[in-house]
Amino acid sequence: MASSNSSQARVFASATARAVARLASSLSTKLHKPSLFDLHGLVWNGPTPGERCEVFISHIPRDTYEDLLIPLFSSVGPLWEFRLMMNFSGQNRGFAYAKYGTPALATDAIHKLNGYMLEPKCHLCVRHSTEKRHLCIENLPAATKPEDLMKVLRHLAQGVERVSLKTGPGIEGVSAIVAFSSHYTASMAKRDLVA
Numbered sequence: 001m002a003s004s005n006s007s008q009a010r011v012f013a014s015a016t017a018r019a020v021a022r023l024a025s026s027l028s029t030k031l032h033k034p035s036l037f038d039l040h041g042l043v044w045n046g047p048t049p050g051e052r053c054e055v056f057i058s059h060i061p062r063d064t065y066e067d068l069l070i071p072l073f074s075s076v077g078p079l080w081e082f083r084l085m086m087n088f089s090g091q092n093r094g095f096a097y098a099k100y101g102t103p104a105l106a107t108d109a110i111h112k113l114n115g116y117m118l119e120p121k122c123h124l125c126v127r128h129s130t131e132k133r134h135l136c137i138e139n140l141p142a143a144t145k146p147e148d149l150m151k152v153l154r155h156l157a158q159g160v161e162r163v164s165l166k167t168g169p170g171i172e173g174v175s176a177i178v179a180f181s182s183h184y185t186a187s188m189a190k191r192d193l194v195a
Contacts, residue, residue, distance in 0.1 A: 045078070046078070046080075046101045047101075048080070049080045049099055049100065049101050049102070050103075051103070051131065052103040052106060052128060053080070053099050053100050053101065053102060053103055053105070053106050054097055054098065054099040054100075054106060054128070054129040054131060055097070055098050055099075055100075055106050055109050055110060055126050055127065055128060055129055056095065056096075056097055056126070056127055056128070056129040056130075057069075057073075057095060057096045057097070057098060057113075057124055057125070057126050058094065058095045058124070058125045059094065059122065059123060059124055059125045060084070060092060060094050060095060060096060060118070060124065061094075061118060061119060061122050062091055062092055062094060064092065064118060065084065065092060066082065066084055068118070069082065069084060069096060070082050072113070072116070073098040073109060073113065076100070076105060076108050076109040076112055076113065077100055077101070077102075077105040077108065077109075078100070078101060078105075079098055079099065079100060080099040080100060080101060081097070081098070081099040082096065082097070082098050082099070083096060083097045084096040085097075097129055106128065107128075109126060110126050110127060110128065113126045114126040114127065131182070131183040132183055132186060133179060133180045133181070133182060133183055133185075133186050134177055134178065134179055134180070134186065135177075135178045135180070135186055135189060135190055135193075136175060136176070136177055136178075137149075137175065137176040137178065138172070138173070138175045139172055139173045139174075139175075140165075140173050140174040140175065140176055141173060141174065142167070142173055142174055144165060144174045144176070146163045146164065146165055146176075149163050149165075149176055150162070150163045153178060153189075156189075156192065156193060157180075157185070157188065157189035157192060157193065158185050158188065158189070159180045159181035159182060159184075159185025159186070159188075159189070160178060160179075160180060160181075160185075160189070161179045161180060161181055162178075162179045163176050163177070163178050163179075164176070164177045164179075165177075
């Protein structure tokens with residue numbers, strides 16, 4: 001009976017953590033995601049991480065959740081953020097992202113946890129994440145000016161850092177490469193601008 005209660009408590013804790021994570025991901029980018037780790041007794045103290053601080057984790061069993069993964073990845077060093085990708089039914093999609101405070105900690109996580117066996121015949125794959133922070137907007141009018149486009153984009157999306165225009169052979173009209181402050185802001189802008 002004790003193991004049944006323990007199992008039920010683990011499922012409830014995991015479901016609660018997932019619900020909080022989903023709620024947090026739907027909130028503004030101003031939300032400091034490390035507050036999510038309060039559930040696990042982990043709190044971030046430090047500056048916002050820069051590039052090459054995030055790792056991509058794959059081959060995660062579908063019945064594994066944050067209650068196991070966050071303590072495992074925080075054993076390498078303090079986490080800024082942990083995102084387990086979920087489908088609409090609440091099941092994990094088999095991959096996640098962990099962001100550390102420094103590129104050195106991310107590299108340590110790769111060395112220590114790549115190939116880690118979560119369960120028999122299930123070894124995690126951990127590698128550097130490629131944070132895509134740029135969007136391309138094509139077929140703009142020839143008279144487009146970068147400063148005007150930047151002004152419009154900043155009104156429509158958060159995190160726009162710079163705009164560069166490209167034209168030439170093989171390019172119809174003008175194309176713009178828009179740089180964002182993070183992968184998250186680029187993803188949200190793509191979602192909002194395409195819709």
